[in-house]
Amino acid sequence: MGLKRKILELHKKREEVLKGGGDKAIEKQTAMGKMTARERIISLCDPDSFHEYDLFVEHEARDFDMDKKILHGDGVIIGTGTIYGAPVCIFAQDFTVAGGSLGLMHARKITKIMDHALKMKVPLIGINDSGGARIQEGVNSLAGYGEIFFRNTLSSGVIPQISVILGPCAGGAVYSPALTDFVFVVDKISKMFITGPEVIRTVLGEEISMEDLGGARVHSEITGNAHFFSKSEAECFDQIKKLVTFIPRNNMGKAMKFEPKEPKPEYKISEIVPGDPRQPYDVRDVIKAIVDDSDFFEIQELWAANIVIGFGRMNGDTIGFVANQPLVLAGVLDVDSSDKAARFVRYCNAFDIPIITLVDLPGYLPGIDQEHAGVIRHGAKLLYAYSEATVPKMTVILRKAYGGGYIAMSSRHLRADFVFAWPTAEIAVMGPEGAANIIFRKEIMSAEDPEKMRKLKVKEYKEKFANPYVAAARGYVDSVIEPEETRRLLLHSIEVSGSKSVFLPKKKHGIPPF
Amino acid sequence: MKKVNCEDKKVRCKSLYIDGTKYRTTLHKKYLTRKQYAKPEKNKVYSFIPGTILKINVSLGQCVKKGDSLLVLEAMKMQNIILSPLEGVIKSINVKEGERAPKGTLMVEIGYTHELT
Numbered sequence: 001m002g003l004k005r006k007i008l009e010l011h012k013k014r015e016e017v018l019k020g021g022g023d024k025a026i027e028k029q030t031a032m033g034k035m036t037a038r039e040r041i042i043s044l045c046d047p048d049s050f051h052e053y054d055l056f057v058e059h060e061a062r063d064f065d066m067d068k069k070i071l072h073g074d075g076v077i078i079g080t081g082t083i084y085g086a087p088v089c090i091f092a093q094d095f096t097v098a099g100g101s102l103g104l105m106h107a108r109k110i111t112k113i114m115d116h117a118l119k120m121k122v123p124l125i126g127i128n129d130s131g132g133a134r135i136q137e138g139v140n141s142l143a144g145y146g147e148i149f150f151r152n153t154l155s156s157g158v159i160p161q162i163s164v165i166l167g168p169c170a171g172g173a174v175y176s177p178a179l180t181d182f183v184f185v186v187d188k189i190s191k192m193f194i195t196g197p198e199v200i201r202t203v204l205g206e207e208i209s210m211e212d213l214g215g216a217r218v219h220s221e222i223t224g225n226a227h228f229f230s231k232s233e234a235e236c237f238d239q240i241k242k243l244v245t246f247i248p249r250n251n252m253g254k255a256m257k258f259e260p261k262e263p264k265p266e267y268k269i270s271e272i273v274p275g276d277p278r279q280p281y282d283v284r285d286v287i288k289a290i291v292d293d294s295d296f297f298e299i300q301e302l303w304a305a306n307i308v309i310g311f312g313r314m315n316g317d318t319i320g321f322v323a324n325q326p327l328v329l330a331g332v333l334d335v336d337s338s339d340k341a342a343r344f345v346r347y348c349n350a351f352d353i354p355i356i357t358l359v360d361l362p363g364y365l366p367g368i369d370q371e372h373a374g375v376i377r378h379g380a381k382l383l384y385a386y387s388e389a390t391v392p393k394m395t396v397i398l399r400k401a402y403g404g405g406y407i408a409m410s411s412r413h414l415r416a417d418f419v420f421a422w423p424t425a426e427i428a429v430m431g432p433e434g435a436a437n438i439i440f441r442k443e444i445m446s447a448e449d450p451e452k453m454r455k456l457k458v459k460e461y462k463e464k465f466a467n468p469y470v471a472a473a474r475g476y477v478d479s480v481i482e483p484e485e486t487r488r489l490l491l492h493s494i495e496v497s498g499s500k501s502v503f504l505p506k507k508k509h510g511i512p513p514f
Numbered sequence: 515m516k517k518v519n520c521e522d523k524k525v526r527c528k529s530l531y532i533d534g535t536k537y538r539t540t541l542h543k544k545y546l547t548r549k550q551y552a553k554p555e556k557n558k559v560y561s562f563i564p565g566t567i568l569k570i571n572v573s574l575g576q577c578v579k580k581g582d583s584l585l586v587l588e589a590m591k592m593q594n595i596i597l598s599p600l601e602g603v604i605k606s607i608n609v610k611e612g613e614r615a616p617k618g619t620l621m622v623e624i625g626y627t628h629e630l631t
Contacts (some may be wrong), residue, residue: 221542222543325537327540329542336544363532369548
């Protein structure tokens, strides 16, 4: 007697709480095509690695008959586990318990695991599936959100923070994911918005479905709020696990080291980029021809696709890639692509990941909508991010590098450590057509056949300036290289910049244009 | 590795002009569905927010000065006083008191004074 009975009592108590919101609520969750919070954690972590905290936490709300309600675990599961052996802190909101609504104790559990993650310097993964604030708990639930946002901000740049949206995430609740580094969404399951369709209909008289307002596709293609899109929860968890292999567990550490592997032979680096600078190609093929095992892990694939960002490995170590994508919008910089690349560069810098930049862009996207959307302010973000980044910065100019775009894309002038250019590179103040039209305006206008003269002058300009040698003559480009040499020289530059140190002016923090 | 071929209809290549050069490329959804710019007409007063017309302070043909109160639009729990953007004559009033006005409703149009002569 005694110990044995007490242990049995513990088992009974555990069993009771582990049911979450009960069979009916679980059935409903499953009918929506969703896993339960506990199933999600189990699928994400290494087998038997998850340890749950605060299983027996109860809410203390009294108003509106809440004192008579039992909410198991207060609608959220927290704990620690491992992914490929790397430690992680996790919270998962349990929609089967009061719709995963956030009350005071629910929030305290989340902040407890957040504090733990920051203290132990391990990544935090938050699985969001919640109807929002628990209205019965009033301002206490708002306080809970505030405490979470504050910790998201403190942890930013210290530990990786990953948000997984597996259900509704509405109102103030969306700001926690927005403050984190990577947001994962799943088609038809994730819903994120500040103001829901119901309010929009009654207040504004505008009709829209939840999916069209803030579904997974919208956030992956239009808003850029999400970083990874998948068709199912299982696929989503695979993506998260893969991401974990690429990122260091904190800003003092290194990512997992992998066995170095040559790129796959099907990616022939000299056969990807067409010689004609007006013809498109998929720049991701160039990245795949450079990285270990041709394994490139793209981030925000569907949003602002005119720039490509993501991780790959060189000699087994994680490298961040930024590349203009001539296949989409000719690879121009615009509001969204500047924003996308700038944030990624800051991520890499915060977590000490070297950056390789591949350049092939005609400039900035012309248009009233771009100017009025503040392309000046957004474009400046990229200049800022590259300038302040002190990690090793390698730049390869593949083809076009014109005007402001040339400067912005990790140029020597923003302190790139190594600048390579292929013989196909054209580094100039603008494209030959535009430049010739301005410089030789008088000659063209006064010529007998202006069109013939224009063509002649464009050709003249092209021959003189559309090459890498003018920039190389000034030392803005360190070496003009053959495409086949790219991987070898990039590996070499990473190797020789292992102990890079840069001294910046002392300051509290800069004021980037965001 | 699949090479990009602009002649392939599936690639949906379009032309994009930058600094006088024509580039072959694809265009994404957000770019294709972007709003065309329309020059704002200062003499046309639109509801900037959906709401209810609480009170109309002007009548047809009335002369107004810049800054005169035209009407009160209640929206977002606030009684917004809509002021005349310029000096002129009330050319048309397209809303009634008590009526709900969706966002972008042309509420009042003001005729320029020089149009009268």
